[in-house]
Amino acid sequence: MEQSTAVHRLDLGYFVRPASETGGPHPRVEPVLAYLVRRDEGLILFDTGVGAADPETEAHYRPQRRPLEGALAAVGVTLADVSLVVNCHLHFDHCGGNPSLAGKPILVQAVELATARQGDYTIDELIDFPGATYEQITGEAEVWPGVRIVPTPGHTEGHQSLVVSKSDGTMVLAGQAYDFASQFASDQLSRHATLQGLEQPLPTYQPWLERLADFDPRRVLFAHDCSVWEPSRQSG
Secondary structure (H helix, E strand, O other): OOOOEEEEEEEEEEEEEOHHHHOOOOOEEEEEEEEEEEEOOOEEEEOOOOOOOOHHHHHHHOOEEOOHHHHHHOOOOOHHHOOEEEOOOOOOOOOOOHHHHOOOEEEEEHHHHHHHOOOOOOOHHHOOOOOOEEEEEOOOEEEEOOEEEEEOOOOOOOOEEEEEOOOOOEEEEOOOOOOOHHHHHHHHHHHHHHHOOOOOOOOOOOOOHHHHHOOOEEEEEOOOOOOOEOOOOOOO
């Protein structure tokens, strides 16, 4: 019997990235998006929203939070229903709801957890809170059949994405592997040009794009961009 898989995008608010971090003269408002993967085995929550931060960080990013409980309720789920958590990485805008899921397994790359515990990386109270239950991974891991964690370092050394097989094609939950779908699309084109033997120079791209290509993704979704990448017919 074919596995039933559904993915729900959760709107968990937004923050304002200051001009000093946008590379331009203006600040930018960015969404905070998480994803709920619904399977016969249970529910996987990919990222958990913006956590409470110190006054300096709050003033710097001005986050506006949507409670995780409310976002889950909108798709008919409670915190207690969640089977396990996967964080793409442990910055405070991706693991903020983890303390409300105490006792649930949190799947994270070992290097990411080690870095977070060194301090001056995220909000410490969001890492080692009462009931924190980590399952540390090194490299790829199959969570359930057809659901796989794939390392996608760059934004952080321990960044990871979630690859989900569905009846209508594979979906990649890329977290903050890229800030924008357009950046992912640009690197995909660079990869195609390189494979087609186009004369150098060409832009470089992340080497793990080759691994993601093995899954022939039909959709790629992101943590801070509402846009969705889909392959063109020509590159399909």
